[in-house]
Amino acid sequence: MEFFLQLFVNGISIGFLYGLSAMGFVMIFKSSSVLNFAHGELMAAGAFLFLALVTWAKLPIVIAFLVTLVGSFILGFVVERLFLRPLIGEHLIYVIMLTVGLAAMFKGLLLLIFGGNLHTYPAFLPENLAIRIGLIYVPPEYIASFIIGMIFLLLFGLFFKYSSQGIYMRSVADNQTASLSLGVHVRRVFALSWAIAALVAAMSGVVLGIINGINVHEISAIGLKVFPVVILGGLDSIGGAIIGGLIIGLLETFTGGYISPSLRDVVPYGVLVFILLVKPYGLFGLVEIERV
Amino acid sequence: MRRFQFHPCGNFKERYEEELAIFETDFGRLWLCVGLLVLFAVVPLISGPYTLYIFNMIGIAAIAAMGLNILIGFTGQISLGHGAFFGVGAYAGAILATSVGFPFLLAVPAAGLITAMVGMIFGIPSGRLKGLYLTIATLAGQFIIEYVLVHWESLTRGTMGITLPTATIFGIELSSDRSFFYVIYICLICMTLLAVNLVRTKYGRAFIAIRDNDRAAEGMGIPIFRYKLLSFGISSFYAGIAGAIWAFYMISITTEPFTLGLSVEYIAMVIIGGMGSIAGAIYGAIFITGLNEVLRGATDIFMNLGISAGIGLNVAALREFSFGLIIVLFILFEPKGLAEVWRIIRSNFRRWPFSY
Secondary structure, three states: HHHHHHHHHHHHHHHHHHHHHHHHHHHHHHHHHOOOOOOOHHHHHHHHHHHHHHHHOOOOOHHHHHHHHHHHHHHHHHHHHHHHHOOOOOOOOHHHHHHHHHHHHHHHHHHHHHHHOEEOOOOOOOHHHHEEEOOOOHHHHHHHHHHHHHHHHHHHHHHHOOHHHHHHHHHHHHOOHHHOOOOOHHHHHHHHHHHHHHHHHHHHHHHHHHHEEEHHHHHHHHHHHHHHHHHHHHHOOOOHHHOOOOHHHHHHHHHHHHHOOOHHHOOOHHHHEEEEEOOOOOOOOOOOOOOO | OOOOOOOOOOOOOOOHHHHHOOOHHHHHHHHHHHHHHHHHHHHHHHHHHHHHHHHHHHHHHHHHHHHHHHHHHHOOOOOHHHHHHHHHHHHHHHHHHHHOOOOOHHHOOOHHHHHHHHHHHHHHHOOOOOOHHHHHHHHHHHHHHHHHHHHEEEEEEHHHHHOOOOOOEEOOOOOOOOHHHHHHHHHHHHHHHHHHHOOOOHHHHHHHHHHHHOOOHHHOOOOOHHHHHHHHHHHHHHHHHHHHHHHHHHHHOOOOOOOOOHHHHHHHHHHHHHHOOOOHHHHHHHHHHHHHHHHHHHHHHHHHHOOOHHHHOOHHHHHHHHHHHHHHHHHHHHHHHHHHHHHHHHHHHHHOOOOO
């Protein structure tokens, strides 16, 4: 029973992280219909930026975190401007291939600068943040990631509900042509959604780094795990991303715990194929009806 | 006797056969013959083992990239699992050669067929999905195949790898780079012929129709699911053939190389060479394989300089970065790839001194 509960806790916290990283992914897809294969690399970029600020520039943790968020926001902007803007209206293949290329580029660059080894942040979380119920132990990193994630979820909820930019983003997601004719600056919305997605990615990258250290290969592998999550939850549903993340996370830890540790990395993809065959638009995704 | 045509003067085609002709004039045909003569008679004699090795790698990569180009460039289905299919081919060839005792000439086509089967299984989602969903499905295929290759130990011997017997054709041992050179390039030429003619048949036309507008294609009575599956099968067949030849050439194989990175490498070949161009796959293979070697050389030089020894420059990272950069630059500035560059150069010569 303890083993079960411990796996459950681990699954929930890993799943929550998957959900968070999937959120940034969904944001880009929702507003611009771009499938971003470079999402894991954006996460890694944020995590390494934080690492550089903390260990090289020796900034205090909070300031480093804020600078990371601002930096990745700008990064998202620049990426959209330089690489995605020229492709607006181009065929889907080119856009997907471009993000595949961007992923390789970012990954190579990070590998060149930081190498392929595991890096860890200096410990800064107080141990009394940990929760201990009976034999179940929830480490402080998980609690911290949960708090950070919750804060961001709340902020995004408010942003999409009340701010004008958030409403523009929702309207563009809903119907691009209609929002264009109503005077929404669609290009700015695209740029903003990339910037926000990069910010969310960086945030989840940092949280991931706090939990199990940062390694370019590992983080980009987690970036690829976004796909099962979003397919399960529905490509264009932010809530679906979180729920899909939780399901995938739980599934992964339980397979790892009860069946075989080596199977845990491949189970999400098996689920992915299954979902694609059975319910391609996921649990909460919008079913596209095509008319000729 | 028919008159040889060497210089076209505009687009004056009167019959469908002229539209369908592979060579517009005899000029291209002549140069192709010269090129093949140089390739088979001169290159193997004057080049050393290292150059031949690179040539062989280019040949193998070109076969695999050609298959991917049929899938991406002609049918419009993006596959991120081509590296894994290449691996399936390599393993199928190796297992057939070691456990079943198939000779080289039988093992390679059989490996191609097995890979085609596997590819078609992963193409099944294409019945309901398209575009990005299908891309994700092939991504899942990549990971699942990788997992199976590593963990199905009774069949693939896991991470231990398989050592293949020396390939023989009619009793002649293929033990040198030179003998493999002939095998690989004869195979490449056959596969090119097959591909060029395939895209001129009704199957190729159907592929192109599906790429351009799948619903319109369906409306015209093309059974798109069947054709998409066929396209997956053909592209995996190419990957399987290339993988099996590679396995025989390498003598011993492990599960390591067949990662997502390899798939991205093949995608890079297709994009750089030119999507939807058979010759483009060859250009892309030459470019990427050449780039690999240049980067390896460059890192060696940097390592030996001593100044940058502390940076710990590694080839893999540099390679990944340059692949990414080149893919991005090609998509932004020349989305049709080297095939288009070549066409522009050629038509400039043809139209000289009038620029338009």
